Amino acid sequence: MNKNIFKPVLALCAAAVMGACSLDEYDPLGTDTSASLTEYEKWYGMQTKCYEPIYSQLYTVVDFMSVAEAGTDLWLTAKNSDNTKELFYYESLVPFANKYWDKAFIQAYTALGTCATVIKNGEKMEQTDAVKTLYAEARFLRGFYHLLLTTYYGPITLVNHSVEDGADLNPKRNTLTEIYTSVINDLEFAMNNLGTTPYNNNRARATKKSALGFLCRAYVQAAGQGLTAPDGTSYWDKAANLAADFVADTEAGGSKYGGYLYDDISDLWASNNNRTNKEALFVAAGADASMDTETWNNANAGKSKLFTLFYWNQTLCSDISKITSDKQNYFYGRTNAGVFAPSKYLLDLYTPSWDKRWENTFQTSFGGFSMQQPEWLPYSSQSIKLSPKVAKLYGISLSMANKYIYPYADCAALPSTSGGNQYVASVWPKGETSGDVSKLQKPKNVYVMDYPVAEDENRIFLYLSKEKMTAEDKVNRIYACVDIDDLFDETGAYLSTNVGNAWAGKYGQTNPLYQAYPCLNKFQWNYEGVFYGSNLQIKNGDVYIMRAAEIYLIAAEAYQKLGNGGKAAEYINKLRARAARPGVTAETYKLSNATEEDILDEFARELCGEHQRWALLQRHQAFRTQLPKGNKRAAATYRDIHKWRPISQTFLQQIDNAEEYGDNGYGTTAKSGLEGFEQ
Structure with a gap:
């Protein structure tokens, strides 16, 4: 077996990563994988590539959408079809290679070695303002990809070493505590070191509010795994405090984090606001000829088929x-x-x-x-x-x-x-x-x-x-x-x-x-610049990976978990107010005390289809209670092993210790690999 083909996924082979990431018109990396990556132009080119899976695969095609939304209470197959029954209904869910969960795993892992290399070399460079900002972005992206992987696949392997460090074909899992500690450290660093305006005014790049948003998401996801912060603080407390601070700042003008919430829900989804959306915290940016094309390079950008x-x-x-x-x-x-x-x-x-x-x-x-x-x-x-x-x-x-x-x-x-x-x-x-x-x-x-x-x-x-x-x-x-x-x-x-x-x-x-x-219709865009010519399966709109409304919901979720349903209801009511029709009185829609069911329902009303439902049910351990409400077919076949998606078979086929690493309990390896790591 040729073990080398998986090296870019584990971020273990710089040459493989560089070869896959050449730029259209100018390749500042070339094939050079030496210390010259500390030269600004080469380092900058590699840093840009850290974003590539976001807009080239994860948030433009079916793979990650199926991992993040299918198999929940919100979505069924049209005509009750069987062609996607593995993820929608947990039927015949055997972890073969090249399936949706396999591809999403690889897409996220591919970027991590690049992120780690950028971070390692960035620490050796002259600390100009540009280097500091781009370094903080790389820390954000490392936290982003690790959070995505652990959310869906559980205890995975942290990639904090550079592609220059060589191959390790006997990877070890990290515990959930180790993973979330790493994720939170990266996101906290990014939040404290990024500005409210994106670098080069490029909307595809991360900012302070991006890091804050994903830090809130990391807190609640960690809390849902029963974890506690290293200082003994409840992660629910941390989520409640940070989300509340964001909401207060947003309603005061957003000077601290740059947050914004539209007064009218119709403005959020207005075509003219898609590429300039004030509520978005982080986006998978659609191709835009009027903007710096550094963001897309030789990626699959401009080929979104989500609608x-x-x-x-x-x-x-x-x-x-x-x-x-x-x-x-x-x-x-x-x-x-x-x-x-x-x-x-x-x-x-x-x-x-x-x-x-x-x-x-x-x-x-x-x-x-x-x-x-x-x-x-x-x-x-x-x-x-x-x-x-x-x-x-x-x-x-x-x-x-x-x-x-x-x-x-x-x-x-x-x-x-x-x-x-x-x-x-x-x-x-x-x-x-x-x-x-x-x-x-x-x-x-x-x-x-x-x-x-x-x-x-x-x-x-x-x-x-x-x-x-x-x-x-x-x-x-x-x-x-x-x-x-x-x-x-x-x-x-x-x-x-x-x-x-x-x-x-x-x-x-x-x-x-x-x-x-x-x-x-959240991905059904129509404005000049969004079309891909005669290919009517493609529209190039911006996908909101996270938006301000989610932080309001996280605040409600955290306060409810802390036993303050009245405070939780206040945040839900803020979102309902901007969705209410003219002339509707507040008494029509206001909650006085939010239950966990209210939280799950409001997340569905506001964020359905936005790559979040599976993660929400996972952290609330709610599959057993929610699937019978909306997806009886999945409820009949859901098993405890389905709390995590299968570990990528492409990954397992390229390492030497697959039987030990495990596939999360799906039966293709001798061990699940989870023992001792879900803590």
């Missing part, structure tokens, strides 16, 4: 929408890879009558589009005259037959020097059917339609209703209406067929809409 994971394919009902090809769906993108469908438990957590997070989190109204502006698809050609046959198929009143469903959006085709055409969408005003492009409007987010949908709305072809609708409710609506509850079977799983079940009796055996579901 495709959460959308059903609109060609399912092309007879009512004229969206006939997923390869030419310029409004929604190529949505042919949808697998994450929200559980009924998650959807039921929202009360849309007061909570604007409903439509700013899930798209439930779907309309067609024209391309009148570039004259590709004239407005008139994209209007649907509803035939009696189609009306009957979709359960639309025959009184609507021979009336028109008009396009909702119009997509431009703007030429761009970066990424090809940009299909920026505008919205046709309700009631305006002239096709006059001068009438087009620019809402904050084109995928968000105000709740509730109007009865006389004629720009959508489908509405998935949170409330049950009677025949009388539907009679004057030209669009198809489906009660969200009808998309689930009696076990809470999504329907896998429209034959021989309640759907067939209510909607008919030929109605295809049982395959639809509310779509998470």
Whole structure:
């Protein structure tokens, strides 16, 4: 077996790391792995590479999303499919190589040797302001990657040695105490030495608020493992104090940490705020030609496919929408890879009558589009005259037959020097059917339609209703209406067929809409610069790895764990206030005393889909209690070994002591490897 191929993952071979990280136009590293890495330009180039897995893999593709969100109470597979059953349902979860958990493990480990090398050499350099800042960033990133790994894989091996130090093919695990002590030391150092403005004003780089945010996350994750700080202080106390300090500073203007919380939840998800988001603490930055391209270099940046994971394919009902090809769906993108469908438990957590997070989190109204502006698809050609046959198929009143469903959006085709055409969408005003492009409007987010949908709305072809609708409710609506509850079977799983079940009796055996579901729209971006030309599976938006709202929730979580549910409720109420609709009184949504259940529910409402749910359930030891609420199929197969994801088989195949190191109890090695290290 060639052991050398795994050296970059363990950060044991500098040459392998350098070769994988060459820059597009200029490689300050070359193949030099000597002490010349203390020369600023070479060191700076290597420091930049520490960020690469964040925007090239972890927060742009399916691997880490599946590790971080699947197998929880919030997400099911569309049509109750089996193709991702290992992580969604813990079925046949055998730790093979090249699976999602394997890839995420390697992606995070690959960067750690680079971080350690930057740290080691940075300590030898002249301590200019630039070196100090970049060194602190490297400490942040080392803490970030170690925290990610221990959160999901438990006791792993700390990588605090440089790639120049040579290979160790008999790695030893560290205890959780050792790991969290290292993580917290790195993050505390970064918080104390980074500024509130990113280096070179590059939004992809870490700042003081980034370090604070992940320090809060490290505190609560450590507390959830039953650990105590070296000085004897409770990690819940540390989390509560630091999170409270951040909130107080944010509400006073953010001078200390640079924090900000939008007053209106719709501004958080507004397209114009995606790349300049004030609430973001740390981002996986999408490719941006207007900015310093140092952040992306030769990485996979500009190839985010996250939105495709959460959308059903609109060609399912092309007879009512004229969206006939997923390869030419310029409004929604190529949505042919949808697998994450929200559980009924998650959807039921929202009360849309007061909570604007409903439509700013899930798209439930779907309309067609024209391309009148570039004259590709004239407005008139994209209007649907509803035939009696189609009306009957979709359960639309025959009184609507021979009336028109008009396009909702119009997509431009703007030429761009970066990424090809940009299909920026505008919205046709309700009631305006002239096709006059001068009438087009620019809402904050084109995928968000105000709740509730109007009865006389004629720009959508489908509405998935949170409330049950009677025949009388539907009679004057030209669009198809489906009660969200009808998309689930009696076990809470999504329907896998429209034959021989309640759907067939209510909607008919030929109605295809049982395959639809509310779509998470947090990664469904639309603005100039976000598109990747003709590849409609890709959108280059910024992914918020952490944002200020999470610190409010961590404050609530920590105070509740410390027995102060009243104080915890105050932080939850702050988030609810900015999500409340105009005219809604505080008494409608305010909590007076938050329980642990309230904490878990509020995390779901605010952060669903944002790479956090599995970690939350893990630190609350809540899989046994939460899975029956939202994911009965997973509840039936969940076992104690699933408290950690499997150790990477790619890793185990490259070391000499795999049987001793262990796979976390999944049965491919003689030992689990956990004994004596979960402390």
